[in-house]
Every structure is written in structure tokens, then in C-alpha cells.
Amino acid sequence: MSDQTDREKLPRFELILPMKASVVAATVMILGWFLFMLYETTNMTPPILPGYPGDSFFPRLVLLFGLICAATILIKAILTPRGAQLAAGEAPSYSLHWVEFLIVCALVIGYGLLLVPVGFEIMTFVLMLTLLGPRMAALSDHPARSLGYAFALSLATTLFTYVGFGLLLRIPLPLLFLPRYIHF
Secondary structure, rough: OOHHHHHHHOOOOEEEEEHHHHHHHHHHHHHHHHHHHHHHHHHHOEEEOOOOOOOHHHHHHHHHHHHHHHHEEEEEEEEHHHHHHHHHHOOOOOEEEEHHHHHHHHHHHHHHHHHHHOOOHHHHHHHHHHHHHHHHHOOOOOOOHHHHHHHHHHHHHHHHHHHHHHHHOOOOOOOOOOOOOOOO
């Protein structure tokens, strides 16, 4: 088959990307982001007590660990010859459904913008149901049952995050109807 007929068989919104170039590009962007965030930690308040590491210690520690991991991935991706990638059974390319990617990006941005006015509980539940529902219905032989599972998973995710972050870690969430504090 020719390349033209292969391209005609692809779904309309599918984009085929080379694996090695994609890994290198994504890792370079992540490294750049980590370096920028590491620079931003210099604006944090200095330690108030002698011997105290200060507010920037833990973020710097996490960012340095991320930099080491990303650099390792980048070096491996650059130094691995193309034949070794194919011999290991890795695909030389992957397909990206770019419309679905943009929809997920829009949903996450909308979640961030509407979180405070609408409330954590409603927005988290709606986001999870919107992400899980169509995907689970498309992959299932019983769409109605899978939508029920998506509903249950969305509710469980919302409650799990509420209990974990809101109650146990006492992180202030923009709650609408769930109690802010429950004393154990």
C-alpha cells in the first residue's frame, strides 16, 4: 500500500507522530518548565530561623528530582538508536486524536475557572463524568451500565478527594454544600 492510501484510512482527526521526536520534544518542554519553576522558588521567603530550610526547600527538592528524571529520559531517548527501539517492540509512532485532546484541555481550563463560583463538589463530579462517561460508553457492550459505572466513579472520586484533601489534609476547598470541617 502507498502512503496515500494509508493516510486515507486514518480517522479524520487522528494525527500520527514519530515516537522518538515526540518524547524528546515533550521532555525538553518539561525540563524547561522545571527550570522555570526552580527559578521561581528563589522568590519564596527566606528561612526565618537558623538551621530551618525555609519554604522553598521541599519544592526545590521535588523539582530537582523531576529534573534528574526528565534528564535521564531525555538522554535515553537521544542515545537509543532507532533500530533498538523497533527491536524492543516499541512502536515507531503513535496516533493522537487532536480534537479529543483539545476538548480535554478546554474541560480542565473550564474546571479551573468555574471551581470557585460553582463549587468543588459539582465541578469535580461534572468533570469526571464528562471525561469518563463517553469513553466508558464507547468501550462497553452495555452503554447504560457503563454510564452507571462512570456516575459511581465520578461520585467516588469527588468524595475521595473531598475527604483526602478537605478533611484529612485540611486544604481549603471552595465547597458549596459539603461541610468544611468534620472533627475525627
